[in-house]
Amino acid sequence: MTCRMIPLIAAASVLAACxxxxxxxxxxxxxxxxxxxxxxxxxxxxxxxxxxxxVISPGDMVTQDYNPARLNIFVDPKGWIGRVSCG
Incomplete structure (x- = not known):
């Protein structure tokens, strides 16, 4: 091993610890x-x-951004859940 490799190995081990x-x-x-x-x-x-x-009620404005981890809950005017979806 050359002396130039020692600092590289030391840096790699420090980064691996992070x-x-x-x-x-x-x-x-x-x-x-x-x-x-x-x-x-x-x-x-x-x-x-x-x-x-x-929670999305009838007439609510919603953003068009897509978030696959987000649960969308669609409710009627009285708060009854009609459907669920992701996005």
Missing amino acids: EPSETVSKPVCDPQAHQTLVGKNIGEVSLPSELPQR
Whole structure:
């Protein structure tokens, strides 16, 4: 090994130590898992706070951004859930 390689090896080992040891899983939207919400009143349900979500009522303006982790909950004027989707 040449003397020029020693600083490179030292730098690589320092950078490797900075990598996170645990992988943090992001919440995943699974509309099939949330189909049980359909037919319930939005006031009766509670969802994990780490799950991105938005409740959409008739006439609400919504952004067109796509977030695959976000659960969209479509409710009628009285708050009954009609469908759920991701995005």
